[in-house]
Each structure stands twice: as structure tokens, then as C-alpha cells.
Amino acid sequence: MLTDTGEARMTPALPPLTPGPHRARLGLISIVACFGGLLFGYDTGVINGALRPLSAELGLEAFTEGIVTSSLVFAAAIGALFGGRLSDALGRRTMLVALAVLFFLGTLVLVLAPGFAVLVAGRVLLGLAVGGASTVVPVYLAELAPHEIRGSISGRNEVAIVSGQLAAFVVNAVLGITLGHLDGVWRIMFAVCALPAIALFIGMLRMPESPRWLARRGRREEALAVLRSVRSAERASAELAQIEAIAERRTRSSLAEVLQSRPLRRILLIGMGVGIAQQLTGINSIMYYGQSVLVESGFDEQAALIANVAPGVIAVLGGIIALWMMDRVDRRTTFLLGFGLTTLCHVLIGVASVALEPGHPIRPFVILALVVAFVGAMQTFLNVATWVYLSEIFPLRMRGLGIGIAAFANWVTNGTLALWFPSLVAAAGITGTFFLFAAVGALAVVFVATQLPESRGRTLEGLESRLELGR
Numbered sequence: 001m002l003t004d005t006g007e008a009r010m011t012p013a014l015p016p017l018t019p020g021p022h023r024a025r026l027g028l029i030s031i032v033a034c035f036g037g038l039l040f041g042y043d044t045g046v047i048n049g050a051l052r053p054l055s056a057e058l059g060l061e062a063f064t065e066g067i068v069t070s071s072l073v074f075a076a077a078i079g080a081l082f083g084g085r086l087s088d089a090l091g092r093r094t095m096l097v098a099l100a101v102l103f104f105l106g107t108l109v110l111v112l113a114p115g116f117a118v119l120v121a122g123r124v125l126l127g128l129a130v131g132g133a134s135t136v137v138p139v140y141l142a143e144l145a146p147h148e149i150r151g152s153i154s155g156r157n158e159v160a161i162v163s164g165q166l167a168a169f170v171v172n173a174v175l176g177i178t179l180g181h182l183d184g185v186w187r188i189m190f191a192v193c194a195l196p197a198i199a200l201f202i203g204m205l206r207m208p209e210s211p212r213w214l215a216r217r218g219r220r221e222e223a224l225a226v227l228r229s230v231r232s233a234e235r236a237s238a239e240l241a242q243i244e245a246i247a248e249r250r251t252r253s254s255l256a257e258v259l260q261s262r263p264l265r266r267i268l269l270i271g272m273g274v275g276i277a278q279q280l281t282g283i284n285s286i287m288y289y290g291q292s293v294l295v296e297s298g299f300d301e302q303a304a305l306i307a308n309v310a311p312g313v314i315a316v317l318g319g320i321i322a323l324w325m326m327d328r329v330d331r332r333t334t335f336l337l338g339f340g341l342t343t344l345c346h347v348l349i350g351v352a353s354v355a356l357e358p359g360h361p362i363r364p365f366v367i368l369a370l371v372v373a374f375v376g377a378m379q380t381f382l383n384v385a386t387w388v389y390l391s392e393i394f395p396l397r398m399r400g401l402g403i404g405i406a407a408f409a410n411w412v413t414n415g416t417l418a419l420w421f422p423s424l425v426a427a428a429g430i431t432g433t434f435f436l437f438a439a440v441g442a443l444a445v446v447f448v449a450t451q452l453p454e455s456r457g458r459t460l461e462g463l464e465s466r467l468e469l470g471r
Contacts (some may be wrong), residue, residue, distance in 0.1 A: 012170050015235045017146055026230040030153055033140055034160035036096055036133035038196045039103050041164020043126045046308040047320035048308060050173025057183055058116055063423045070119045070419035077411035079131025084404025092140040092210040095132060100201035102129040105321050107197060110190045115398055135407045138391035139399060143210040144230060147459040150327025158384040159319035166312035173306055212396060217244045219442035246396060246461045258398055268402055271390055275410030277444040278386045281342045282437040283378045284414050284423045286311060286371060296430055298364035306367055311375040318379030331389050335448040338381025343441030345374035346434045353430040391456050395464040
């Protein structure tokens with residue numbers, strides 16, 4: 001609800017949402033766009049089970065394993081940085097079609113890779129696509145969704161991501177058990193990614209462009225037509241008027257202009273902080289190296305491959321709960337609960353690894369249970385909330401730039417951990433690694449409590465008005 005007089009004047013109340021075919025149309029659009037999230041998840045998760053057979057066949061060591069894993073992640077940082085800006089210039093839908101092609105090409109290079117160098121090249125191509133999808137899909141969904149249900153619509157992308165990761169874990173387990181004795185089984189694991197890439201390409205050819213992007217380009221009739229396909233006629237007209245009122249007052253902002261404006265600079269730093277804090281929980285270290293962590297805790301390799309499915313299952317369940325929460329619980333509250341619970345899990349994992357020495361029969365099961373609890377807390381309270389928040393806090397004139405820079409910071413942090421996590425565990429063990437994550441988590445709680453503005457229940461234009469007022 002709008003509580004400030006100035007904000008209410010700049011963003012007048014909209015007609016309420018109504019049922020009808022337009023709601024089903026919005027649901028279909030979100031499903032198709034979320035194939036980008038599914039690809040994001042599968043391509044980041046598949047390395048978890050593919051890495052050990054791949055390393056055995058190609059003779060990789062700890063550091064080159066880190067390069068293979070992190071090359072996708074560092075490339076994703078570049079893809080995120082430029083993906084947002086390109087989507088501002090070319091359109092959200094056009095970018096998603098192009099990303100589908102890039103996902104397919106990267107998969108083809110990986111499957112046919114004769115050695116380490118080409119393998120890394122394929123991972124880089126996939127990384128560029130993953131990074132682009134991480135910025136474009138959330139913005140596309142946020143710009144199409146009505147503000148009352150924006151959190152649950154935008155959050156579907158994160159559920160698609162963890163569903164893709166779970167699919168990768170299940171495919172890895174099935175192929176590892178049935179075909180693990182064959183050379184090149186990891187190529188089959190990677191090849192599965194081609195299927196959702198084809199689905200994204202075909203599906204997005206039939207989906208509409210973002211109405212806010214169209215309005216920004218002065219294509220009023222097209223924007224209105226899109227809004228009428230996903231809203232009632234009365235709501236569509238009122239919402240377009242609101243979008244145009246903001247768009248007419250603002251030109252596209254460059255990075256230099258953002259840095260010169262105190263409100264824009266502050267919101268950019270907050271977005272970067274949220275992206276970095278989410279990665280410093282160490283969540284993707286579990287998603288990339290979960291099998292290795294479980295082997296370190298005491299499971300044998302095949303048991304670890306099967307047990308590794310459990311975090312993937314809880315991630316999907318947590319994501320479903322998070323979707324229900326997004327339109328009911330404030331973002332700040334969600335973040336505080338998330339960082340508090342994940343920090344507690346880190347402490348307990350560290351304590352368990354000290355109290356239960358290697359070889360203790362229950363050690364691997366206790367650590368597995370705590371890892372599952374950590375992933376559940378992460379997915380329920382942080383992962384969905386992070387990408388929803390980043391898709392909504394930036395003003396339209398800097399949305400692509402803002403989410404691109406925030407996602408770039410997120411991916412660089414992700415890549416740094418992916419590169420050095422095997423060496424960190426080798427040097428400090430599970431105990432030191434998770435106590436370090438706990439210390440960083442405590443700092444994240446302070447950051448959220450003191451810096452984050454609330455965004456739930458407000459229109460994107462209303463948030464922009466509040467930013468101008470310094471709130």
C-alpha cells in the first residue's frame with residue numbers, strides 16, 4: 001500500500017486484479033521464460049556428478065578441476081554484466097531467444113570436447129548464457145507481473161534453477177550407477193542440457209516482449225496489447241499510464257550518471273551487497289562440490305553420488321515454500337531469517353566435524369543432515385528472495401545496468417569460491433571452511449538489518465518514486 005503522499009501522487013492506485021484468461025496467459029509466459037532458469041540450474045549443477053569421471057578420463061588435478069568448474073562461473077559474471085545492458089538495447093525477449101542458441105552451442109562444444117582446453121571453452125560459452133539468463137529472466141518476469149503477485153511470479157525462476165540442479169543430480173546419479181563404468185559418461189550428462197535449450201528457443205519465439213521495455217521505446221500500442229494479454233482491459237490501460245508517467249520523466253542512465261547520483265549509487269551498492277552476501281553463504285560450493293564434501297565427511301563415492309540428491313530435493317521443496325512466502329512476508333524479514341538460519345547451520349556443521357572424528361559411523365549422516373538443513377534454509381529464505389529483490393529494486397532507467405552489475409558481483413564471488421573451494425577444504429578441512437562461512441553470515445545479518453529498503457507490495461514505479469524521496 002502506498003503510504004507517502006508524494007509517492008501516491010506519482011503512482012496512483014491501480015484497479016484490482018481480476019480472474020480470467022489473462023491470468024493463464026501470464027502463467028504460460030512464466031513457464032516458458034523459466035526454461036532459462038532450468039538451463040541455469042542444470043548447467044551449474046551437472047558438474048557436481050560429472051567432475052569425478054571427467055577428471056579421471058582427462059587426468060585433472062585439484063586446481064584444474066577448479067578451473068573447469070569456475071570457468072563457467074566467471075564467464076557467467078561477464079554474461080550477467082553485458083546481458084542486462086543488451087536486454088535494455090535489444091529487448092528482453094530477443095535476448096532470451098539469443099541465449100537459447102548460446103546454451104545449445106555451449107552444450108555441443110562440451111559434448112564433443114577432445115581435451116581440457118576445448119572443455120573449458122565450452123564451459124565459458126555456457127557460462128555466458130547462464131549469466132545472461134540470471135539477469136534477463138528475472139527482469140522479464142518482474143516487468144510482466146502485476147505488483148500484487150510479482151514475488152511469486154519472479155520467484156518461479158529460482159524454483160526452475162533448483163529444479164534444474166535437482167534434475168542434474170538425478171541424471172548424474174542414474175548415469176553414474178548404470179553407465180559409470182564407461183568412458184565418456186560425463187559427455188552424456190552434459191548432452192541432456194540440449195533439450196531445455198531447444199524448448200526455450202521455440203517457446204520464446206511465441207512469447208511477447210516486456211511491456212515496460214516497449215513503453216520505454218515509445219511503442220505504446222504494442223505495450224498496451226501485451227498488457228491486455230496479461231491483465232484486464234481496465235487494469236492494462238491504468239498500468240500503462242503509470243509506466244509512461246515514469247518513463248517520460250527519465251532518460252536511460254549511464255554508469256557515470258548512476259555513480260554521480262547518491263540515491264542511485266546507494267541502491268546499486270545495496271544490490272551488489274545482496275548478490276555478494278548470497279554467494280558468501282557457500283551455497284554453490286555445495287551445489288558444485290557436494291559429492292566431494294560428502295566423500296570428505298565419510299561416504300564412499302557412489303553413496304555420496306546418491307546422497308547428493310537429497311540437497312537437490314530439499315532445494316526444490318524450499319523453493320516452493322518460498323514462492324508462497326514472497327507475496328506474504330516482507331523481503332527484509334525473509335533475508336534476516338535466511339542469513340540467521342544458514343549461519344547457524346554453518347556453525348553446527350563445523351561443530352559436528354570436530355565432535356565426530358573421521359571414521360565415526362554416524363559422522364557422514366550427521367553432516368549430510370546439516371547440509372540438507374542448510375540448503376533448505378538457503379532456498380526457502382535467500383535464493384528466491386535474492387533474485388526477486390534484484391529484479392525489482394532498480395529504477396527502469398538503470399534496471400538492466402543495475403541488475404547486471406549486481407549479478408556480476410554475485411557471479412565473481414561465486415567463481416572465486418568455485419575456484420578455491422577444493423583448495424580451501426584441503427587446507428582447512430570441513431571444520432575451518434564452515435566456521436569461515438559462519439563468520440561471513442553474521443556480517444550479512446548486520447548488513448540486511450541496517451541497509452535494505454523494503455520492496456514487497458509496491459509497484460516498480462512506486463519503488464522508483466520512493467528512491468527519489470530517499471526511502
